[in-house]
Amino acid sequence: MSIVIENMTKSFGGTSVLRGIDLTVDSGELVALLGPSGSGKTTLLKIIAGLEWPNAGGLVVNGSDWLGLAAQDRRIGFVFQHYALFPHMSVRDNIAFGLTVRPRVERPGKAVIAARVDELLQFLQIAHLADRFPGQLSGGQRQRVALGRALAIEPTVLLLDEPFGALDAAVRRDLRAWLRRVHEETGSTTIFVTHDQEEAFELADRVVVMGDGRIEQIGDADQIHDHPATPFVARFMGATIELPVQMHSGRAEASGLDTSRLPRRALPDGPATLFLRPTEIVPVADPGGRWQVVRCASNGAVLRIELSDDAATVHVDLPRRAPEAQGLAVGTRANLRPEAGAIFSDRRAPVPVQSRQQEFPRKEKSL
Known part of the structure; x- marks a missing residue:
């Protein structure tokens, strides 16, 4: 089932939550809505x-106007973060619930319902839990039951809202891989909401980065990580260091920065901001350097270095055994060599909302 959203807006009490959303999801695609709290993804x-x-x-x-349909007529499978299972029902009855409450003329017979539930219990690898109640299950088991209940109605679209948010890290990793297999085997069109970057990029065919009710960028992990479309995306992807630079003939220039490793950018001459992650900078010892090391700490693998000048403080994560790490100590003067980074012109005029949505060609996932 393909989904086409056009220029969608939504406000609550005068506060804009969605500000002109345009998005197309192909049939059988798994798309993640990724962004911080308040970005509009759950709405x-x-x-x-x-x-x-x-x-x-x-x-x-799929060609039908869904805004003319009530929720019960859309046949949506919805999985919530906190499971929303019926505590007084067994696993089997929870999974069967959506089928048993259909209008009588649409309701399958008891034998058909039982067969469908048995099929899902086997498919989700929880057949041994069929007669237990939610209170007797672990968090990961409850989430499988919740997904089984959503799949039982053979949904046109499967929606998941922070489905693993209440689980610990190890269980989340296992369920991510499992959910991807479920998606590939069912071929459902799936949209899930998350604020976890690792989760989004591991699971989804495409990731939609949202901020303040807008789509900021659409792409896969490498595209969004290496080529953030806006300062918002750069910051969200961990570019926590922002340094003022001057653009000249496509090159970024600033005192104390060796920007020779950065490619030329098609930006106008003038002031700009260089966005960097702590792992993208190499301090190079120089007695006349702009920066001074004010703190060094090692965790065995990584040397965490804090450098400062009169105007800014920069945090760098450097492999402890890297050649550049040798000799760095508190008091050392250094210049900085960015190995990668995103640059945005400070002279750029405001960009219309729709043109800010940067989408790259879709990359096929190998099965």
Whole structure:
């Protein structure tokens, strides 16, 4: 089932939550909505499910206008962060629930329902839990049951809202790989919401980065990591160091910075900002350097270095055995050599919302 969202807006009490969303999800695609709290991703998911209504915009699924359909008529499979299982029902009855409450004319017979539940219990590898109650299950087991209940109705679209947010890190890793296999075997069109970058990039065919009710960028892990489309994306992806530079003929220049490793950028001459991650900078000892090392700490593998000048402080993560790390100590003067980074012109005029959405060609996932 393909999904087409056009110029969607939503406000709550005068506060804009969605500011003109345009997004197309192909049939059978798994797309992640990634962003911080308040970026609008859960609101967008709820509008697709029919749990919220937009102020304006279009929502077309497989050629049908879904804004004219009530939630119960959309046949959505929805998985919440906190499972939302019925505590008084067994695993088997929880999974069967969506089928048993259908209108009588649409409701399958008991034998058909039982067969469908048995099939899902085997598929989700929880057949041995069929007669247990939610209170007797671990968090990971409950999330499998919740997914089974969503899949039982053979949903047109599967929506997951922070599905692993309540689980510990080890269980989350296992369930991510498992969910990807489930998606590939069912071929469902799936959208899931997360604020976890690792989760989004590991699971999704494409990642939609959202901020302040807008789509900032669409792409895969490498595209978004290496080529952030906006300062917001750069910061969200960990570029916590921002240094003023001057652009000249496509090159970034600044005192105390060796920018020779950075490629030329198609930016106008004038002031700009260089966005860097702590792992993208190499301090090079220089008695006349702009920066001074004020702190060094090692965790065995990484040397964490804090450098300062009169105007700024920079934190660098350098492999402890790197040649450049030798001889660095508190008091050492140094210049900085960025190995990578994103640059945004400070003279750039405001960009219309729609043109800010940068999308790269889709990359096929190997099965």
